[in-house]
Amino acid sequence: MLYADVTGPRVIVALDFADQTQGLELVDQLDPGLCRLKVGKEMFTRFGPDFVRQLTRRGFGVFLDLKYHDIPNTAAAAVEAAADLGVWMVNVHASGGETMMAACRERLEKVAGNDRPLLIGVTVLTSFGADDLRQIGVTGSPEEQVDRLSSLAYNAGLDGVVCSAQEAPILRESRGPRFQLVTPGIRPAFAATDDQKRIMTPSEALYAGSDYLVIGRPITQADRPLEALEEIQAEVTTALN
Numbered sequence: 001m002l003y004a005d006v007t008g009p010r011v012i013v014a015l016d017f018a019d020q021t022q023g024l025e026l027v028d029q030l031d032p033g034l035c036r037l038k039v040g041k042e043m044f045t046r047f048g049p050d051f052v053r054q055l056t057r058r059g060f061g062v063f064l065d066l067k068y069h070d071i072p073n074t075a076a077a078a079v080e081a082a083a084d085l086g087v088w089m090v091n092v093h094a095s096g097g098e099t100m101m102a103a104c105r106e107r108l109e110k111v112a113g114n115d116r117p118l119l120i121g122v123t124v125l126t127s128f129g130a131d132d133l134r135q136i137g138v139t140g141s142p143e144e145q146v147d148r149l150s151s152l153a154y155n156a157g158l159d160g161v162v163c164s165a166q167e168a169p170i171l172r173e174s175r176g177p178r179f180q181l182v183t184p185g186i187r188p189a190f191a192a193t194d195d196q197k198r199i200m201t202p203s204e205a206l207y208a209g210s211d212y213l214v215i216g217r218p219i220t221q222a223d224r225p226l227e228a229l230e231e232i233q234a235e236v237t238t239a240l241n
């Protein structure tokens with residue numbers, strides 16, 4: 001089930017730090033040839049676009065993970081701002097609907113053409129289980145909901161989705177080889193589960209069909225982050241060969 005038509009590093013390190021200096025200290029231990037970086041709501045809210053520029057200047061591909069969900073015009077303007085910032089990947093909530101996602105894709109194509117960031121739809125968060133879905137009125141299983149939201153993202157012309165690696169085999173089957181599967185909830189054998197529920201190891205995730213592995217605390221909170229990244233990268237290389 002491996003899909004290898006992906007260029008550059010498969011590992012995306014999730015930077016979730018309250019302190020910018022600490023975040024940059026970690027970044028300076030990492031290698032842009034081994035990983036990309038994800039900037040999420042915490043760091044973007046504290047340190048803004050300048051923090052993203054500091055990462056791109058260091059040669060890292062940046063996934064701007066702000067999970068936009070708004071009326072189509074506002075969401076499209078937000079992804080345009082992300083393209084202006086020069087990020088490699090940006091995401092929107094697929095539950096924002098097909099019209100919103102299509103407006104975002106059209107805007108990116110208009111303003112950035114083939115140089116646009118990858119546009120990815122978030123399906124069901126990896127911290128969510130069936131009980132959490134029921135609480136918000138979704139009666140189907142996480143897999144069914146991921147499949148439903150992925151089909152909206154696919155029809156809107158998005159490049160792929162964020163999902164758990166557990167759903168990767170179904171999506172690889174239904175959406176074909178070019179639809180990019182970005183999977184958080186990755187836990188190497190040496191790491192704690194934390195608040196993630198739908199998890200897999202790096203090699204399991206790649207065998208399941210994941211294209212990109214989003215990994216935060218197992219690297220950022222490790223005593224030796226570069227060693228943790230290299231250990232994961234060795235697992236990735238073995239799985240891909």
Ligand SMILES: O=C(O)c1cc(=O)[nH]c(=O)n1[C@@H]1O[C@H](COP(=O)(O)O)[C@@H](O)[C@H]1O
Nearest residue numbers: 014065124125126162184185214215216217
């Ligand atoms: O969009 C995301 O990146 C995301 C979606 C999802 O379903 N689950 C999920 O954990 N994430 C993000 O992936 C990262 C996972 O971090 P760790 O749990 O520390 O590996 C966090 O920054 C989350 O915000």
